[in-house]
Amino acid sequence: MLRIEGLHASVAASEVLRGVDLEVKAGEVHAIMGPNGSGKSTLAHVLAGRGGYDVTAGSVRYLDHDLLALAPEIRAREGVFLAFQYPVEIPGVNNAYLLKAALNAVRRHRGEEELDAVDFLASVKEKLRHLEIDPRFLERAVNEGFSGGEKKRNEILQMAILEPKLAILDETDSGLDIDALKVVAKGVNAIRDPSRAILLVTHYQRLLDYIVPDFVHVLAHGRVVRSGGKELALELEKTGYGWVGAAPPPEALV
Amino acid sequence: MTTLHPRPSTPTPASVTLAPTSAPDWLTVIRHAARLEFAHLGLPQARAEAWRYTSVQPLEALTRPTPPYPDAGRRSSAAPLVAAWASLTPCSLVLVNGHFVPELSRIAALPRGAVAGDLKTAVADDLPSLKALFDLQTHDPGRGLTALNTASFVDGVVLLVPAGVEVPEPIQVILIQVGEGTPTASQPRLVLSLGPESAATFIETHLFATTTPVAANVTTQVQLADGARLEHLRYCENAPAALHVERTEVTVSRDASYASSVFLAGGALSRDELCVALNGPGAKVVASGLSLGHGRDHLDAQTVVEHHAPHTTSDQLYKAVYDDHASGVFAGKVVVHPGAVKTDARQSNRNLLCADTAVADTRPQLEIYADDVKCSHGATVGALDPQALFYLQSRALGLDAARALLTRAFAAEALARVANPGVKAAWQRELGRRLGAAEGFPS
Structure with a gap:
């Protein structure tokens, strides 16, 4: 599903990824671990298409696509989902609106009919229950004034609704208490199936007790x-x- | 500061229309005095502080003659605009080029003693409360334009609400500019007086049925007696060749509350000046504004809030979105006078620039001459947050849709303060139409 070969990426002229090779097949869960500054989050961001990174070498194949050539929203519509380490607060836009707009953008891309408000709410309710999220959550502005745990749960809710083929979770476990961690794990395990792949970026082993x-x-x-x-x-x-040792001297950038 | 020295170069309102023939003596005296005052003060000068970021050169147009009563063709060209907005309220008074047009207006029954109607008739009837309203002293630096309006107005609208009366439905005045063969300037005058413990909602909708240059100099006076409550909503539609200047002077007595919202939806030059004097303990003003500038629009929102009494509250939120080569201004002054202890004054101005060529000038001013007060102000000018854009893109929204959504959410915050549900919905619709925001955006 995902094949990363010799990926080099730099941010502000400093090389962060120096030749990443990774292959992820459908149905697999891969954990990417490593010390702070190792490039874990950069890898997640480059895969999702965040601006500000220069890919200087290497390639990323996703399904039949050259992933790096696609705009971020096209990646999302093709089934790539990034759960953010720091979800962005968007005052004035409520959760229900964003979820419905996102889901319908994906459905349009797939050539499926858009859901109206009634069908959308019906499909969301089940997921809210499963993730132990108060339905009033939908009426609140996206992530505005949310606690750390609520923000992460919201990411998992978005993931559950968009049903991605490749889910990338960027340190979703950071800052969570054990109950919130279990809810997040439940959400991730619920989308686990032979047609999907999951990339867990994490610093700690703790999350992997719940998502093996x-x-x-x-x-x-x-x-x-x-x-x-x-x-x-x-x-x-x-x-x-x-044991991974100190950073090697920076390589000259071409 | 405006000086009182005569300026021979300043255009005098030689062409000013005479007072209505049936005007009472007191009004004739006031108008004569205003004419002399304007001859002294003239139009605002380029060096005036209040006109630092807005060119005074187009103001020359305001001294053009007032247009005649619109003929049948012009009245009928105004009709579709009236139809589009009159549905907001059961009572809408229509002024075309500054003239009240009864056939386009719809006057609903009002509670006993309340008056909503055209100013010319009210003046002819010499309603007893009118004189006190015209005696209101206007302050610098808007005196020149107010004097011009006082000297030249042909008609306008008056709303008088007696003590204890709550007018259940909003009163709307629709002011439409229709092009004349020759350039003209209308001078509508709006006069509102709410008695003790009364309440009303007053809507101004300024529209343009022309692409030829038109100019309007609107003066609005609002007097709120003890415990009165008014929501005052002003919408000004865009017109590429329109000059619109409005000055609203408000006095707020003990425990009275004044809520103002202004939506400048575009215009070659649209300026809304709001001057509020909080004169009694417990007096309160909540003011919000939204400016949307496209093309070469220039939009200007000015506020002056004077806290004269203890325990007075002011809360201002002005937001603006400028695209293309549009520019805009917010200047907000809060003065806490000696003795106005326990004043609570808040002011926020936030500007969103959607193009490198758009410009926003913001100028908060705070003058405090009393102890034990709580005052805050803040101003920002910036672009959309790239992190928020990426977040929405990563949720499958296209870049244009993400921009539209964030822009609309930014602007909608200012409209959230409008209490009247019909107006709020209508303004949100206009906002969506102008920003091309995603369909089905919730209110």
Whole structure:
């Protein structure tokens, strides 16, 4: 589903990704772990199409697409979803409106009929219940005044409604108490199926107790330095990231 | 500060229409004095502080002769605009080129003692409360234009609400400019007086049925007695060749509350000046404004709030969106006079620029001469947040739709303060139409 080859990316002339290789197949859950500054979040952002990054080398194939050539909204319509580490507050736009606009943009792209307000609400209600979210949540402005836990739950709600093919979760576990973490995990596990893939970007092993990955990769200094099964996460929990060593000297940018 | 030295170069209102023949003596005296005052003051000068960011050069047009009563053709060309807006209220008074047109107006029954009608008739009837309203002293720096209006108005609208009366339905005045063969300037006068513990909603809808240059100099006087409550809503439609200047002077007595909202939806030069004097303890003003500028529009919102009494409250939120080569101004002055302790004054001005060529000037001013007050003000000028745009794109919204959504959400905050549901809905519709925002945006 996703094949990343030799991906180099820099931000403000400083190289953050230095040759990432990764292959993710449908039905798989991959955890990307690594110390702060290793490039985990940059990788998630580059895949979702955030501006401000220069991809200097490498390629990303997603399904039949050259992913990097697509605008962010086209990636989203083709089934890529990024759950933000810091979801943005949007005063004046309520959650229900954004969810419906997003879902209908995806449906239009797929050639499906748009949902009206009644059908939309019916489809959302079930998901709200499953994620233990108060329906009044829908009437509030997107993320405005939300607690950290509410913001993350809102990301998971959006994901549940958009039903992505490739879900990328950028440190969705950071700052969550154990109850909120369980709700997030429940939401992720609910979309897990043989047709979808999930990329979990996380600093800690804790989330992986609830979302068990098929593969774990350690990213350090902009490269995948180790890959393994779920037991690698447990090993990292014991050894920490000290073993990855100091950053190599910066390579000259072409 | 405007000086009182005669300026021979200033155009005098030589062409000013004579007072209505049936005018009472007191009005003739006031108008004569105003004519002399305008001859002294003249139009605002380029160096005047209040005109720092808006060119005074087009104001020359305001001294053109007032247009004659519109003929049948002009009245009928105004009719579709009336039809589009009159449905907002059961009572709408229509002025075409500054003249009250009964056949286009619809006057609903009002509670006992309340009067809503054309100013000319009210003056002819010499309603006893009128004189006091015209005696109101206007302040600098708007005196020149107010004097011009006092000297030259042909007609207008008056709303008088006696003590204890609540007018249940809003009163709307629709002011339409229709082009004349020769350039003219209309000088509508609006006079509102609410007695103690009375309440009303007053809507002004300024529209243009012409692409030829027209000019209007509107003067509005509002007097709120103790405990009175007024919501005053002003909408000014865009017209590429229109000059629209309106000055509203409000006095608010003890425990009275004045809520003002102005929506400048475009215009070659549209300026809304609001001057509020909070004269009694507990007096309150809530003012909001939304300016939407496109093309080469220039929109200007000016406020002066004077806290003269203790325990007075003012809360202002003015927002603006400028695109293309549009420009705009917000200048808001809050003065807390000696003795106005426990004043609570808030002011916020936020401007969104959608193009590198758009310009916003913002000028908050706070003058405090009393202790124990709470005052805050803030002003911002900026573009849409790129993080918010990316967030919406990552949720499958196209870039244009994301921009429209964020812009509309930004602007809608100012309209959220409108209490009258019909007007709020109508203004939101206009906002959506102008910004091309996504369909089905919730109110």
